[in-house]
Amino acid sequence: MKTNTIKMAAILLASTALVAGCGKKKVEQLPPAAEGTDYGQTQPAPDAGAGQIVPGSQEDFLQQVGQFGDRILFETDRFNVDAEDQATLQRQAQWLARYPNTRITVEGHADERGTRDYNLALGERRANSAKNYLISIGVDASRIETVSYGKERPSALGSDEQAWAQNRRAVTVTVK
Amino acid sequence: MTSFSFYRKLASFLLLIVGSHSLMAQTPPPAPATDEPELVEFDTSKTRSIAVPALVAPAPADTPAGNSAALGRQIAEVISSDLRASGVFETQGPNGLRAITLPEVTAPQFDYWKGRTVEQLVQGFVRVGGDGNLTVGCYLYDVGFGNETTRLGFNVPPREWRRAAHKCADAIYAKLTGELPFFDSRIAYIAETGPKGKRVKRLAIMDSDGANHRFITNGQSTALTPRFSPNYKSILYLSYVDGNPRIYVYDIDAGRQRLITQSRNPTFAPRWSPDGQTILYSMAVAGNTDIYKISASGNGTPVKLTTSPGIDVGGSFSPDGRQIVFKSDRSGSQQIYVMNADGSNQRRISFGSGRYATPEWSPRADLIAYTRIAGDFRVGTMRPDGSGERLLTDSWQDEAPTWAPNGRVIQFFRTAKGSGKTSIWQVDLTGSNERQLPTPVDGSDPAWGPVLP
Numbered sequence: 001m002k003t004n005t006i007k008m009a010a011i012l013l014a015s016t017a018l019v020a021g022c023g024k025k026k027v028e029q030l031p032p033a034a035e036g037t038d039y040g041q042t043q044p045a046p047d048a049g050a051g052q053i054v055p056g057s058q059e060d061f062l063q064q065v066g067q068f069g070d071r072i073l074f075e076t077d078r079f080n081v082d083a084e085d086q087a088t089l090q091r092q093a094q095w096l097a098r099y100p101n102t103r104i105t106v107e108g109h110a111d112e113r114g115t116r117d118y119n120l121a122l123g124e125r126r127a128n129s130a131k132n133y134l135i136s137i138g139v140d141a142s143r144i145e146t147v148s149y150g151k152e153r154p155s156a157l158g159s160d161e162q163a164w165a166q167n168r169r170a171v172t173v174t175v176k
Numbered sequence: 177m178t179s180f181s182f183y184r185k186l187a188s189f190l191l192l193i194v195g196s197h198s199l200m201a202q203t204p205p206p207a208p209a210t211d212e213p214e215l216v217e218f219d220t221s222k223t224r225s226i227a228v229p230a231l232v233a234p235a236p237a238d239t240p241a242g243n244s245a246a247l248g249r250q251i252a253e254v255i256s257s258d259l260r261a262s263g264v265f266e267t268q269g270p271n272g273l274r275a276i277t278l279p280e281v282t283a284p285q286f287d288y289w290k291g292r293t294v295e296q297l298v299q300g301f302v303r304v305g306g307d308g309n310l311t312v313g314c315y316l317y318d319v320g321f322g323n324e325t326t327r328l329g330f331n332v333p334p335r336e337w338r339r340a341a342h343k344c345a346d347a348i349y350a351k352l353t354g355e356l357p358f359f360d361s362r363i364a365y366i367a368e369t370g371p372k373g374k375r376v377k378r379l380a381i382m383d384s385d386g387a388n389h390r391f392i393t394n395g396q397s398t399a400l401t402p403r404f405s406p407n408y409k410s411i412l413y414l415s416y417v418d419g420n421p422r423i424y425v426y427d428i429d430a431g432r433q434r435l436i437t438q439s440r441n442p443t444f445a446p447r448w449s450p451d452g453q454t455i456l457y458s459m460a461v462a463g464n465t466d467i468y469k470i471s472a473s474g475n476g477t478p479v480k481l482t483t484s485p486g487i488d489v490g491g492s493f494s495p496d497g498r499q500i501v502f503k504s505d506r507s508g509s510q511q512i513y514v515m516n517a518d519g520s521n522q523r524r525i526s527f528g529s530g531r532y533a534t535p536e537w538s539p540r541a542d543l544i545a546y547t548r549i550a551g552d553f554r555v556g557t558m559r560p561d562g563s564g565e566r567l568l569t570d571s572w573q574d575e576a577p578t579w580a581p582n583g584r585v586i587q588f589f590r591t592a593k594g595s596g597k598t599s600i601w602q603v604d605l606t607g608s609n610e611r612q613l614p615t616p617v618d619g620s621d622p623a624w625g626p627v628l629p
Contacts (some may be wrong), residue, residue: 075507085454102545112596115533115547115575116400116457116621117445118503118510119415120421121465121487124442128463147420148442151396157372159593 056099058174065091071171072130076164077114079125081133089130092172093137101176106130109155110147111164116150123148130170145175187499227294228256230310230348232373234278237304241334244310248302251312254341255348257300258359258385262349262585263609269295281315286322294319298348302337310334314344316351326351338387339628346627356540356582359384362400362625363587364411365600368618372596377620379413379426384580384624386614389592392426401445404625405452405472412436412446412455423457425472437470437478445490448472450497450539459487467491467502469517481519491545492537493517494560501535501544501560512546514560525562534576539626543605547575547588555588557605562607568607576620581627587613589620 028118053059062070069092072085096102108127110119127146133140135141231248241247252270260267281299286415289297297317305311309331316326326349330340339360346357367380379392379399392411393399400421402413411426415433423443426433437443438456445458449469456469459478466482467489482488486506493500501514504524512535526532530550537544543557548567555577556567573591580586580602587602598620603610613619 053303077509112573112591113549113553115553117489118305118487118505118533120442120444121458121460121489124460124465124488125463128460132463138259146463148420152375152377152400154373154596 023162024169027089036108056102056174060176061092061095061102061172064095066069069175073165074168074170076111076168077122079129080124081129085130086133089133090137093134093139096134096139096143103143103145105145105147105173105175106134106169107173108146108153109153109167111167112151112154112159113164114151119150120148123150126168130172132155208217210574210599213298224264224295225266225268225293226256226259226296226298226348227273227289227292228252228267228269228298229273229276230260231300231302232276232278232281233302235303239304239310239334241337244302244304247310247334247337248300249298251302251337251341251344252298254338254385254387256316258342258345259348261611263604263611264349268292281313284317284319286317286319289319296348296352298344300337300344300610305331308334308335309343310340312337312340312344314340314347316348338383342384355584357627358580358582358585359388360628361581361612362404362408362628363600364404364623364625365589365615366399366402366620366621367615368598368620369395369431373426375596380615381411381428382615386503389616392428401621401623403446403448403623405448406450406626407452408625408628412448414444414446414582423455423496425455425474434474436474437468439478445493447490449493454489454493454497456493456500458491465489467500479519481515488513490534492535494537495539495541499537499539501561503533503535508571510549512544512558525560527562528560528565528566536577536579538579538583539581544584545577545579546584547577555586555603566607568603568605569601569610574601576622578622578624580624587622587624589622591620 053063058088067141069088072088110122127148131144131146134144154167156166178515219316226371230252236243236245242571249270256267256269259265276299281301284297284299297319300314300483303311313329315324318325328346330343332340342360346359350357350618361384362381363384366379367378368375370376376395377398378395379402382389397415397417400414402411404411409428412423414421415424419443421442423436423446424433425436441459441461442451443457443459447456453472454469455472458465464485464488466480468478470476470478484504484506486504488502488504491500491502499514500517501512503510504513510531510533512532513522513524515522530548533547535544535546535550545557546562547611548554548556553573553575554567555569555574556565560564571590572593574588577586577588585602585604587600589598589600591598598618600615600619600622601610
């Protein structure tokens with residue numbers, strides 16, 4: 001577990017370092033850690049040497065899909081998958097094709113500038129948009145779960161347009 | 177007058193009901209609201225001055241809730257606090273007022289109170305009976321006219337002394353404003369702690385004044401959007417306890433909960449029908465959210481009420497149970513709609529600028545409260561036909577109104593920009609008397625229950 005924590009910290013640092021100069025759809029932070037439920041946690045890595053990433057793990061997924069390749073972002077109250085999102089999801093699908101036994105949860109989120117119930121519905125829509133696109137390009141539907149967190153788990157903590165843009169997201173998380 | 181004859185006299189006019197779940201006064205309930213649809217506004221320019229000296233404890237005795245003399249003062253404090261918090265009255269006492277004597281309870285010294293510019297006077301007594309219960313007498317006098325206008329009495333277990341105080345305050349409020357009472361009621365809400373990115377959200381309940389606070393869940397899984405059942409025996413709320421957002425009905429006495437429907441789909445935005453027999457909820461199937469209803473008995477079949485490809489969510493019954501107000505983005509933006517309780521005759525009622533959310537039907541039937549999103553989030557009201565739109569609050573993010581049982585006061589929660597800290601507030605229908613409710617930690621998603629029997 002200690003090894004795992006250190007790895008997570010390293011990934012966070014790398015994410016932050018690469019942020020400068022990103023376009024409007026880039027994000028700065030990984031989602032916050034879950035609080036004790038079966039929320040898609042980072043896979044516990046078997047005893048591996050420092051710097052090694054287990055193929056098929058969440059760390060491997062994050063590394064292979066590229067910077068922020070685990071998520072797609074949305075406009076206010078929207079849930080459509082645009083060309084940029086499709087490219088992101090195609091990279092995810094390519095990785096999933098290599099690990100056919102890996103299942104995923106797509107987490108749908110909304111920014112804080114919506115009411116609680118509507119945001120739960122909106123998060124569900126966004127997660128399903130990502131799921132439906134993944135299915136359309138060949139990922140088996142049985143491998144994909146969705147969950148909406150509404151506005152309950154912001155990724156960016158500010159109260160400004162930039163933070164809200166990062167929080168309107170659907171994030172793919174691997175499940176063992 | 178001796179104590180004995182005093183109590184004989186009391187016994188002749190106080191109807192005393194023993195029981196921990198029912199408090200009844202002899203005074204008939206205040207006149208119901210008229211059919212007049214227009215707002216009957218509080219005249220806040222003429223706040224009336226009410227004095228509430230400590231209730232007399234003629235034979236002070238210890239009870240599990242403390243000595244009856246101390247209770248006499250505490251009850252007066254709650255009465256005074258309730259009336260003051262309503263925003264309609266200025267109150268004096270019990271602090272700073274002289275102690276009254278037992279004979280004064282029924283024979284006030286009107287000249288003395290006139291000299292203190294008091295317009296209304298509340299006096300009473302608290303006595304410990306042979307059965308250990310408290311007898312609380314409550315009297316309202318018009319100082320100017322020098323006459324008694326209301327009296328009532330309660331017999332309560334000592335631990336429920338606050339309810340006797342709330343009932344007394346309710347009777348005074350109703351008598352002096354012509355409105356229905358609301359102090360003797362409870363609130364379910366979500367207690368929040370922790371940083372913005374990792375909030376801990378617990379289901380909690382409290383009295384309408386914040387007293388008798390109790391956490392129901394321990395915070396291990398996120399809890400959201402509670403609603404008390406009309407009989408206060410259970411609470412509908414959303415929990416992530418199995419990892420997904422699902423509505424549960426929590427039995428308060430048993431401490432157990434069950435899913436309202438066995439579907440694997442996410443369910444949210446729960447509401448009770450006014451008679452407590454039906455549960456209204458929203459469910460997302462393959463991403464599309466619609467509104468459903470199901471019997472509260474736990475063994476019915478869900479009935480789907482909306483079918484639009486847009487998000488139909490929320491929903492709140494009219495007090496007669498015949499209509500439902502809900503939110504939909506079927507027009508391209510979030511707006512308020514009304515439909516019959518069977519899903520027929522769906523029609524949009526909000527046409528102002530901005531988006532509209534979280535509609536909630538007043539228990540008086542005359543208004544619908546909502547969140548209006550136009551830049552900032554503000555709480556407002558409109559008539560059920562969409563006319564008469566009025567905004568009551570003005571802050572960065574005010575959300576999710578819930579009605580006081582008398583339909584004159586609205587609670588909502590306010591989120592702070594940046595920190596994400598939340599707090600529960602209330603405001604009356606004039607948009608004035610806005611105040612924050614005391615909660616031990618941050619609070620959101622308030623849900624106000626009915627007046628207790």
